[in-house]
Amino acid sequence: MITHELIERIEGEAVLDFKTDKSGHVQEASIRFLHFRGMEAILEGRNALDALVIAPRVCGICGHSHLIAAVRMLENLYASAGSAVKVTPKAHALREVTRVCELMQNHIKWLYLVMLHESGKLLGKEPQVALRALYASSQINQMSALFSGQWPHSSYAHPGGVTCDPTHIEVMQALKLLSDVERFIEKDVLGCKTENFEANMDVESLLLMEGDFGTLLRYFERLDLLDLGKSHGRFLVLGEDAHEITPNERSYAHIDFVSEDDSQTFAHGGKTYAKNALYRGKFYETGPLARAISTERSGVSALYQQYGDTALTRITARIDEVVSLIAYVRLLLTSLDFTESSFIPPVSIESISGKGVGVVEAPRGSLIHRATVEKGKIASYSIITPTQWNLGNGTYDSPGIAQKAMLGIESTAKASLIFRTFDVCSVCTTH
Amino acid sequence: MKPPSAITSTMPSNPAKLKMIWLQGITCNGNTHSFLNDPALETLLESSEFIHHPLLPCSMNLRQLVKKLPKSDILIFEGAYKADFERAGMRMEELLNTLASKAKHIIAMGSCASFGGIFKEADPEHISGILFDKEKESGPLKEMREKVITLSGCPAHPKWLSFVIEMMRLEKTIAVDEFRRPKELYAYLVHNGCLRNEYFEWKVDCDTFGTKEGCLFYDQGCQGPFTHGSCNKILWNEVSSKTRSGTPCVGCTEPTFPKRELFTTKTYMSIPAEMPLGVPKRSYLALAGAAKSFHIKRLEGKLIDDNA
Ligand code: SF4
Numbered sequence: 121m122i123t124h125e126l127i128e129r130i131e132g133e134a135v136l137d138f139k140t141d142k143s144g145h146v147q148e149a150s151i152r153f154l155h156f157r158g159m160e161a162i163l164e165g166r167n168a169l170d171a172l173v174i175a176p177r178v179c180g181i182c183g184h185s186h187l188i189a190a191v192r193m194l195e196n197l198y199a200s201a202g203s204a205v206k207v208t209p210k211a212h213a214l215r216e217v218t219r220v221c222e223l224m225q226n227h228i229k230w231l232y233l234v235m236l237h238e239s240g241k242l243l244g245k246e247p248q249v250a251l252r253a254l255y256a257s258s259q260i261n262q263m264s265a266l267f268s269g270q271w272p273h274s275s276y277a278h279p280g281g282v283t284c285d286p287t288h289i290e291v292m293q294a295l296k297l298l299s300d301v302e303r304f305i306e307k308d309v310l311g312c313k314t315e316n317f318e319a320n321m322d323v324e325s326l327l328l329m330e331g332d333f334g335t336l337l338r339y340f341e342r343l344d345l346l347d348l349g350k351s352h353g354r355f356l357v358l359g360e361d362a363h364e365i366t367p368n369e370r371s372y373a374h375i376d377f378v379s380e381d382d383s384q385t386f387a388h389g390g391k392t393y394a395k396n397a398l399y400r401g402k403f404y405e406t407g408p409l410a411r412a413i414s415t416e417r418s419g420v421s422a423l424y425q426q427y428g429d430t431a432l433t434r435i436t437a438r439i440d441e442v443v444s445l446i447a448y449v450r451l452l453l454t455s456l457d458f459t460e461s462s463f464i465p466p467v468s469i470e471s472i473s474g475k476g477v478g479v480v481e482a483p484r485g486s487l488i489h490r491a492t493v494e495k496g497k498i499a500s501y502s503i504i505t506p507t508q509w510n511l512g513n514g515t516y517d518s519p520g521i522a523q524k525a526m527l528g529i530e531s532t533a534k535a536s537l538i539f540r541t542f543d544v545c546s547v548c549t550t551h
Numbered sequence: 552m553k554p555p556s557a558i559t560s561t562m563p564s565n566p567a568k569l570k571m572i573w574l575q576g577i578t579c580n581g582n583t584h585s586f587l588n589d590p591a592l593e594t595l596l597e598s599s600e601f602i603h604h605p606l607l608p609c610s611m612n613l614r615q616l617v618k619k620l621p622k623s624d625i626l627i628f629e630g631a632y633k634a635d636f637e638r639a640g641m642r643m644e645e646l647l648n649t650l651a652s653k654a655k656h657i658i659a660m661g662s663c664a665s666f667g668g669i670f671k672e673a674d675p676e677h678i679s680g681i682l683f684d685k686e687k688e689s690g691p692l693k694e695m696r697e698k699v700i701t702l703s704g705c706p707a708h709p710k711w712l713s714f715v716i717e718m719m720r721l722e723k724t725i726a727v728d729e730f731r732r733p734k735e736l737y738a739y740l741v742h743n744g745c746l747r748n749e750y751f752e753w754k755v756d757c758d759t760f761g762t763k764e765g766c767l768f769y770d771q772g773c774q775g776p777f778t779h780g781s782c783n784k785i786l787w788n789e790v791s792s793k794t795r796s797g798t799p800c801v802g803c804t805e806p807t808f809p810k811r812e813l814f815t816t817k818t819y820m821s822i823p824a825e826m827p828l829g830v831p832k833r834s835y836l837a838l839a840g841a842a843k844s845f846h847i848k849r850l851e852g853k854l855i856d857d858n859a
C-alpha cells in the first residue's frame with residue numbers, strides 16, 4: 121500500500137511517501153520537499169559582501185551558521201586570491217560563541233517543540249506550550265545577540281573579524297545567561313547535574329532520568345522505537361574537527377570528496393526540490409551524532425558501540441551536545457583577550473577574484489558555501505546544507521540516511537517519528 | 552443604555568481568548584523564530600491562542616486548516632506571496648484570500664509578507680507582499696487594506712508583534728503610516744537611539760569595523776538615517792541592535808530591502824548619495840562643512856583607552 125504523510129512542525133513541511141506491506145510495516149520511504157526559494161540565484165550578480173546579509177535568510181533557525189559559512193567562504197576566497205585575511209583569536213572566539221549558541225537553542229527547540237510533542241501525541245498525550253524551554257532558548261539567543269546584535273539574522277561577522285567591540289560587561293551578562301541556561305538544562309531537561317549525566321550514560325540510567333529528556337526516551341521505549349532507526353553507520357563531519365567514520369575506518373575528511381546529485385529532483389522527473397549530498401558517492405550521516413563520534417565524546421561513543429546509530433544514540437547525542445557546549449561557551453567567554461582587535465580590515469573586495477569555500481558545523485550538521493567571485497561580484501554560489509546529507513533520496517538498493525532508518529518500522533506514524541530524530545528542516549534542504 | 556446582561560457579556564469573568572492563525576507563504580521561518588524569542592510569550596498566550604501555528608501546539612494542523620478554513624480574530628501571515636505557491640496542497644491564492652476574508656485583523660509579519668522582501672528577488676514578477684508589492688499597493692489583499700497591519704523587518708521584532716496583537720485585543724485604534732505600519736513603532740528611525748549618533752552629528756566616521764567609535768553612515772553603508780524602525784529603542788533580544796554591535800543597518804524594514812552593495816556608502820563627489828530622511832542636500836552640505844571644522848578631541852580618540 122502507498123500512503124503519504126505530511127510532516128509539519130519542522131522548518132516548513134515535507135511529505136513522506138511510504139510503501140508498506142500488509143501488516144503496515146514500511147518497505148520503502150521517499151522524502152519530498154516542495155518549497156523552493158532559489159537562494160543561490162538571488163546571491164548571484166551581487167557584491168560578495170552582500171552574501172553576509174542574504175545568506176542568513178536561507179533559514180530562520182540556523183541563519184547564523186549560514187553567516188559563518190559565508191564569511192569563511194569569503195576568507196577562503198581572499199586567501200586563494202593571495203590576499204589572506206587575518207582573524208584574531210578574540211574575533212574567532214566570538215564567532216564560536218555565537219555559532220554554538222545557535223546549536224544549543226536549536227536542540228532545545230527540537231526536544232520540546234518537535235520530539236516531545238510528536239511522540240507524546242502518538243501516546244495520546246496533549247502537549248502544552250513549552251514556555252520554559254522557549255524562555256531558555258530566548259536566553260541563549262540573547263547571549264548571542266550581546267555580540268552579534270540580534271538573532272535571528274545578524275551580519276556581524278565580516279572577512280577580517282567581527283563588527284562588535286565588546287567589553288567585560290557583555291561577557292558578564294553572557295556568563296549569567298549561561299548559568300541560567302545551565303540550571304534549566306539540569307532542572308528541566310536532565311533532572312540531574314550535568315556531571316552525573318555525563319558519567320552515567322548507559323541506557324538503564326538514561327531511562328531513569330527525571331527530566332524531559334528521560335521522558336522522551338521513555339516515550340520511545342513505550343513506542344518500541346528506542347533501538348530502531350539504524351542507518352548505514354557512516355558519519356561525516358566537515359567543519360570543526362573534520363572526520364569521516366565508517367564501521368571499519370576513521371580518517372580525516374576532505375571536502376574534495378563531496379558531490380551533489382540532482383537525479384531525484386523535479387529537473388530530472390523526480391519529485392522533490394532537494395538535491396542529494398554525497399561523500400565519495402555515498403550517503404553519510406551528519407549532525408550531532410557524527411560530531412560526538414568524531415570528537416570521541418565518551419558517553420555517546422560508548423552508547424554507539426553498544427547500540428549503533430539507533431534512535432537512542434541519535435537523541436542522546438543531540439542532548440549531550442547541548443551539555444558539552446555549555447562548558448565550551450564558558451571556556452570561550454572566560455578566555456577572551458580584550459587587548460586583541462575585533463577586526464583587521466582586508467583589501468577591498470572589488471580587487472578580489474577567484475573561488476572560495478566555507479564549511480561550518482551547523483545544528484544539523486555540515487554546511488558548505490562555495491562561490492566564484494569576479495572582481496568582488498558573485499558569479500556563482502552554491503550551498504549544501506546538512507539536511508541534504510541526511511534527508512536525501514537514494515535508490516531501493518542504496519537508500520539515503522533517513523530513508524534507511526525508516527525501513528521495517530511497524531507503522532508510518534512511527535516511521536515519521538524516526539524521521540524527525542534527524543531534526544528535519546525543509547527550508548534548508550531546498551533553499 | 553445597555554441592559555446589564557450586555558455589560559456582563561462584554562466583560563466575562565473568563566474572557567474568550569483571541570483566536571489567531573499563523574500562516575506561512577514563501578519564508579525562511581525567521582519571523583516564527585523571532586516571535587519565539589518574546590519573553591512575554593506566556594502573558595500573550597494567557598489572552599490569545601493559536602488555531603494554527605507552524606511550531607507551537609495548536610488546535611489545527613495544516614491539513615485541518617486547509618480543510619476547514621476557519622474564522623479568526625487575527626491572521627498573521629509570514630513570508631512572501633505567490634498565487635500558485637501551495638500549502639498542504641492548496642494554492643496560496645485560495646488559502647490566503649479565504650482565511651483573510653474570514654479574519655477580523657490581518658498582520659503582514661516581516662518584510663517578505665509586507666513588500667516581497669528577499670524572496671521577491673527570485674521571481675520579481677510573481678512574488679509580492681500580501682498588500683504591497685514593493686511600494687505599490689497591488690497585493691492580493693488590496694480589497695481588505697483596512698484590516699491589514701504591516702510589520703516590516705527581516706525579521707520583525709517579537710515585541711512589535713505582541714504590541715499589535717495586544718492593541719487589537721483591546722480594540723484600540725492603531726495609527727499607521729503610508730505602508731500601514733504602526734506609527735508607534737515605525738515613526739522612529741533606526742538612527743534614533745543609536746549609540747553612534749554623536750559621531751554622526753559631528754561627521755566623525757568609523758574607519759573600520761570592530762570599534763566602538765565613529766558612525767557607519769559615511770563609509771560602511773549604514774541606512775539608519777532613512778530606515779523606519781525602533782531597533783534602537785526596543786532592542787533586539789532585549790540587549791542589542793545591529794548598530795550597537797557595529798553592524799550597519801541594512802534597511803530591512805523598507806520596501807526597498809534588499810538593496811545592493813550593502814556595506815558601502817554610495818557617494819557622489821564624496822557626498823552620500825542618500826540623505827538622512829527629510830534633509831535637503833544643500834543644507835546637509837552646509838552643516839557637514841561646519842561640523843567637520845570642529846575637532847572634538849573626545850570624539851577623535853578612543854572611547855575607552857585601555858581595554859585590557
Ligand atoms: S522577512 Fe526576512 S525573516 Fe522574514 S521571511 Fe523574509 S527573509 Fe525571512
Ligand code: SF4
Pocket residue numbers: 741742743745746747748749751765766767768773774775776794799800
Ligand atoms: S551608525 Fe547608522 S544608525 Fe548609528 S548614528 Fe551612524 S548612521 Fe545613525
